[in-house]
Amino acid sequence: MKPHRSIRLFVTVGQRLFRDSLLFQLLQQDEVDLVGESETGIDTLNRLLNADVNVLIIEENLRDNDGLTIAENALSLCPSMSVLLISDSPVSASRMSIYLEAGIKSVVSKTHPIQELIKTLLYIRNGQTYVSSWHTHSPKETELEAYTELSGREREVAKMMANRIPVKEIAEQLGVSCKTVHSYKDRIFIKLGFERLPELILFMKRHQNAGMA
């Protein structure tokens, strides 16, 4: 299977600060090709036509309109597009079915971690629907689970890396070669599904705190 074709993405999020940080995050996925962004529903509708959009990520509550309405209109303009709605709070199953009927492919709530959004985006890009698990087990558990998968050495390295200790120094302190430390790093990232250091840092900080509580 080929490394999927790129995602022609349009993002509609009201607040610049959050739109920016979301976009930076999304643009780290190298299959993401941003073809447009907007703050409002009307503007989004106006610009969707010229953009050959593949996936639309849109906030539920926009300044000028409600995202569901916009999404419905958008879908009648480009039926082949996948819509991912960002809701303010988790949606109930009944509400979800309304969304699905409207043709929306997935809903991610603002209470979800951002990885959820990215995972969902990658998932729905080919038109599948993705109903994220209503977390029968809390995300906390999943994370702890992941953590316990790390081996002793891996944990040591993870901790040190989360404290921004440079690879070289870690190698010295553990008495192994830099290459070895990199190997641990690779394995940690694979096991936890991370791609970049900030993810690891955040994970470890949260984990530490969770451990204390």
Add this chain to the structure above:
Amino acid sequence: MKPHRSIRLFVTVGQRLFRDSLLFQLLQQDEVDLVGESETGIDTLNRLLNADVNVLIIEENLRDNDGLTIAENALSLCPSMSVLLISDSPVSASRMSIYLEAGIKSVVSKTHPIQELIKTLLYIRNGQTYVSSWHTHSPKETELEAYTELSGREREVAKMMANRIPVKEIAEQLGVSCKTVHSYKDRIFIKLGFERLPELILFMKRHQNAGMA
């Protein structure tokens, strides 16, 4: 002058999705050491004491309380801390003076680009106050300005990089060595003040669109 000591940061932002993406952004600055995060004001107050916080970034409107009140209380607990308030909309000069009087070091609005937040964070870490320019010239202008500083070759490279064309291919197409392309990249990043590819991509996309309009 030494590369400043680290910023012991506490972040209070209600929505997980945005908190996460903000944090990932902030954690890319390697002087940032996250010592805590929270969704609510009360919780923030409870935890500030044990954390030896250096800078507190806090949203203006929290679920349980108003950020200003929390910030004031927080400041009476740790007077040495710098507070950066994230406001929902740009604050007027008069409102700003209220904030400043309360001891808040800076206010960044959710309508601002995220670079503004980071710049401000780095600025206030030593206790200075930072009143961001009320944009006598629009950010658009500043950006265009920056763009015109790129030389011909730099622009070509910038465009190609923004389209995710790999360095090697750029080098071939321009008939120069990879090293040269890297040099352009370096210069582009310096001139525009960027640190990572997503910033460049977003900048170029926005610039293209601005150019078309």
Add this chain to the structure above:
DNA sequence: TCGCGTTTGTAGGAAGTTCCTACAAACGGG
């Protein structure tokens, strides 16, 4: 308890990126 598949600790190579330095040719003012 033996044997075999998996995980863990260890490390090397290739390719790519970042950061810094270099240098000649072109450019732009005074």
Add this chain to the structure above:
DNA sequence: CCCGTTTGTAGGAACTTCCTACAAACGCGA
């Protein structure tokens, strides 16, 4: 016309990423 700056070009050192390797330890089922 001279000199400082910008532009086009590239090399080196150090580091990261990705992939492969391999022996020792581990765990589980016959």
